[in-house]
Amino acid sequence: MIQGNSSSRDGFSTKFGVIAAAAGSAIGLGNIWRFPYVLGQNGGGAFLLIYLVFIAAIGIPVMMSEFTIGRSAQLNPVGAFKKIAPGKKWHLIGSLGVVTAFIILAFYTVVAGWTLEYMLQSVRWLLFPESSGVAGLTGDASREFFQEHYESFTNGIWRPVIWFLVMLFFTGFIVVSGVKRGIEKYAKILMPVLLILLLVLVFRSVTLEGAKEGLVFLFKPDFSQIKDAPVKVILEALGQAFFSLSIGMGTLITYGSYIQKKENLANTAVSVAAADTFIAVIAGLAIFPAVFAFGINPGEGPELVYITLPVIFQNMAGGLIWALMFFLLLCFAAITSTISVLEVIVAYLTEQLKLTRKRAVFLSAVSVAVLGLICTVSSDVFAVFNASPDILLPFGGFFIVVFIGWFFSKNSLKKELSSNGARKIGYYPVFLFLVRFVAPLAIVFLFAIGVYNKIINVFPSMG
Numbered sequence: 333m334i335q336g337n338s339s340s341r342d343g344f345s346t347k348f349g350v351i352a353a354a355a356g357s358a359i360g361l362g363n364i365w366r367f368p369y370v371l372g373q374n375g376g377g378a379f380l381l382i383y384l385v386f387i388a389a390i391g392i393p394v395m396m397s398e399f400t401i402g403r404s405a406q407l408n409p410v411g412a413f414k415k416i417a418p419g420k421k422w423h424l425i426g427s428l429g430v431v432t433a434f435i436i437l438a439f440y441t442v443v444a445g446w447t448l449e450y451m452l453q454s455v456r457w458l459l460f461p462e463s464s465g466v467a468g469l470t471g472d473a474s475r476e477f478f479q480e481h482y483e484s485f486t487n488g489i490w491r492p493v494i495w496f497l498v499m500l501f502f503t504g505f506i507v508v509s510g511v512k513r514g515i516e517k518y519a520k521i522l523m524p525v526l527l528i529l530l531l532v533l534v535f536r537s538v539t540l541e542g543a544k545e546g547l548v549f550l551f552k553p554d555f556s557q558i559k560d561a562p563v564k565v566i567l568e569a570l571g572q573a574f575f576s577l578s579i580g581m582g583t584l585i586t587y588g589s590y591i592q593k594k595e596n597l598a599n600t601a602v603s604v605a606a607a608d609t610f611i612a613v614i615a616g617l618a619i620f621p622a623v624f625a626f627g628i629n630p631g632e633g634p635e636l637v638y639i640t641l642p643v644i645f646q647n648m649a650g651g652l653i654w655a656l657m658f659f660l661l662l663c664f665a666a667i668t669s670t671i672s673v674l675e676v677i678v679a680y681l682t683e684q685l686k687l688t689r690k691r692a693v694f695l696s697a698v699s700v701a702v703l704g705l706i707c708t709v710s711s712d713v714f715a716v717f718n719a720s721p722d723i724l725l726p727f728g729g730f731f732i733v734v735f736i737g738w739f740f741s742k743n744s745l746k747k748e749l750s751s752n753g754a755r756k757i758g759y760y761p762v763f764l765f766l767v768r769f770v771a772p773l774a775i776v777f778l779f780a781i782g783v784y785n786k787i788i789n790v791f792p793s794m795g
């Protein structure tokens with residue numbers, strides 16, 4: 333029955349298409365905007381090390397679990413839990429994912445809009461260099477210039493709102509055209525090009541004078557850097573790992589439902605996680621040498637890359653052309669992520685509530701528009717939305733691994749992972765151990781010390 337169902341369903345056509353689409357979801361502003369600034373705020377190399385452990389021990393098992401749930405049920409997150417565990421409450425995890433999708437889509441599309449602003453500014457500077465006043469600025473002066481630009485832009489109303497709506501429109505437009513024609517086609521071409529551009533940036537950044545300090549900051553774990561707030565650092569590394577891999581809210585349950593039965597889920601998950609992590613580290617390599625070379629504060633916050641990148645471009649021959657290409661591609665990388673978030677909501681609305689695809693996209697886009705507008709107007713709301721995935725995603729991820737580890741039929745699990753016996757799954761005992769024990773216990777433990785920490789901060793006498 334599942335097979336019959338799948339043949340009429342839209343889906344990814346090739347193995348490379350699957351990986352490109354899932355990697356397209358994973359790779360985005362989370363790697364290039366969020367990862368560097370969160371790492372910069374949390375002590376550098378020590379954060380990176382903790383992050384990598386979470387990707388391997390928790391991230392990959394959660395990702396495989398999501399693919400398994402999605403592909404075995406061939407449905408959206410809510411429908412999938414309802415079908416696999418009828419009459420139980422598991423579908424609430426799917427619903428939480430849909431709610432999380434609205435929140436993420438709202439603030440993420442706003443940040444994606446900043447990318448458009450920078451792209452346009454690069455064009456302006458290319459065409460009318462005298463109007464920009466940037467020629468020849470270096471170091472502090474240029475940093476100030478860009479910071480001012482950044483602040484006047486993000487504090488303004490109209491430009492951020494317009495760019496946000498433009499990004500939202502494109503996202504909706506692609507999702508309306510469906511999985512194969514829309515998502516797969518764009519991801520396949522654009523992701524590799526982005527990587528090449530990033531490598532060019534890395535080359536420029538590491539050859540700057542004073543770059544070495546940035547490399548040390550990024551790669552040398554210095555645990556004394558995080559001793560003031562180790563719990564915060566660890567929880568943010570966990571949240572960032574989930575955010576960056578697009579896991580914990582059903583994005584990859586939804587994409588999993590479009591994967592063909594013959595595809596190797598473990599292999600896909602490992603490839604996607606590796607590609608995502610590689611890009612995050614490469615982004616760090618592009619940013620931090622320049623941050624230190626130009627005396628920018630690594631703990632600057634969400635504006636870090638938007639201050640640092642333009643300074644790098646200024647120090648490159650033909651910098652504005654590089655800038656233009658880079659921001660354009662960053663936009664595409666953001667769109668391959670926003671479409672995956674919107675697809676969660678749309679798959680839910682079309683399959684559970686039987687809306688047409690067009691209606692579903694329209695309805696969700698209008699709701700996201702309202703939330704996103706609030707984000708552009710209020711930096712407090714933006715900050716809360718931006719921080720909430722750190723909790724919501726690991727929370728969802730906990731139930732996803734517990735479901736696979738303890739409740740999902742082990743026969744079906746083996747069948748999915750082995751493509752119905754066609755493939756050996758020597759890793760199975762390790763996988764089962766990770767989803768049954770390591771991942772859920774780690775998440776519970778980390779949340780528990782997080783809560784404990786909050787309590788002793790509020791009532792210091794208890795500590």
Ligand code: PHE
Nearest residue numbers: 358360361362363575576578
């Ligand atoms: N992983 C995406 C990024 O790193 C963001 C995202 C989060 C996408 C959650 C889907 C779900 O940019």
